Amino acid sequence: MVTSLLVIVILLAIAFDFINGFHDAANSIATIVSTKVLTPFQAVLWAAVFNFAAYFYFTDHKVADTVAKTVFSQYITLEVVLSGLVAAITWNLFTWYYGIPSSSSHTLIGGFAGAGMAKALSLGESAFNAVNFAPILKIVSFIVLAPIIGMIIAVIINLIIINISRNAKPATAEKWFKRLQLVSSAALSFTHGGNDAQKVMGIIFAALLANKVVSPDAPMPEWIPLTCYAAIALGTMSGGWKIVKTMGTKITKVNALEGVSAETAGAVTLGITEHFGIPVSTTHTITGSIIGVGLTKRVSAVRWGVTYSLIWAWVLTIPVSATLAAITFFITHYVF
Structure with missing residues (x-):
């Protein structure tokens, strides 16, 4: 039965997907804006198109399934x-307002897990009874692994490209790399949409299961992925300029060649993790890739002070989100 609370939950989930779009828009357009290949307006339109195009390709919903299983079904209400x-x-x-490129993926998963733990406590049980540690540990491990993988792939790609184009005229090479950046940023936007939209799909499907609108063995209703991909694309179109500035200029200065390397590395990493159903952070991945291209020049090319502040935000995201969710649960459960 569809209740008013279920409608509110679905609307909030779609709103989160929209916010995820403009919060994470910087991930796929920061380098293409900083290298002036596209204007900010053109860049967000470009990214939004490929965010939505992912709907037609990523049909297995492996990431959505992983997210939905982070809390055991008996604790999902x-x-x-x-x-x-x-x-x-x-x-x-909060992080968008202060221009901090934190992970929308991890804040959603942290919030979901924290609320589930609060539910277990309200039943007089251990909070840890609610959490399915197998997917949670996989997700947490990729807080570290995703940026490292992105960084390593970016270093390899960047060195290969540098060696291939060593004898090219600088002006000709720059022109070609700016064209290639359109391809690499499109690939990153495509895999970003495929990875991030699925996380909200998993949450909405969990809500439908909790309200017994669908049965556990039923396929996901088609309106869920269609709505989620549309919401994240529309959110991307609204931009996120504070984070664009951090990602595009503050970590390291990026030219068109390095932009191609970073975006391609990010897209490859996201494609691999989506294939295995691992919900990783696009933010972490592209940050690691940008650091990777900086390292191919010299270690000092990376502004490590900015990088350390980003890492603190990454570390805090899951526990802060879980705490906020637990507080919200107790307020709604006992006050209303």
Whole structure:
């Protein structure tokens, strides 16, 4: 039965997906804007098109399935999903306001897990009973692995490209790399949409299961992926300029060649992790890739002070989101 609370939860989930779009728009357009290949307006339109195009390709929903299983089904209620979404939206807006490229993926997963743990406590059980540690540990491990993988792939790609184009005229090479950046940024936007839209799909499907609108063995209703991909694309079109500045200029100065390397590395990493159903952070991945291209020049080319502050944001995202979600759950559970 469709209830008013279920409708609110679905609307909040779509709102989170929209916010995820403009919060994470910087991931796929920062380098293409900083190298002046496209204007900011052109870049967000370009990214949004490929965010949505992912809907037609990523049809296995492996990442959505992983997210939906981070909390055991007996602890998933509409209150739990609502609390997780409120926490995730709050942290996303906070980090967006201060221009911190934190992970929308991890704030959603942290919020969902924190609310589930609060539900277990409200039943007089251990908080850890609610959490399915197999997918959680996989997700947490890729907080470290995703940027490292992105960095390594970026270094390899960048060195290969540098050696191939060693004898090219600088002006000719620059022109070609700016064209190639359109391809690499499109690939990154495509895999970003495929990875990030699925996380909200998993949350909405969990809410439908909790409200017994669908049965556990039923396929995901087609309106869920269609709506989620559309929401993230529209969010991307609205931009996120503070984070674009951080990603495009503050970590390291990036030229067109390096932009191609970073974006291609990010796209490859996201494609691999999506194939294995691992919900990774696009933010972490592209940050690692940008650091990788900086390292191919020299270690000092990376502004490590900025990088350390980003890492702190990454470390704090899951526990802060989980705490906010638990507080929200107890307020909704005991006050309303």
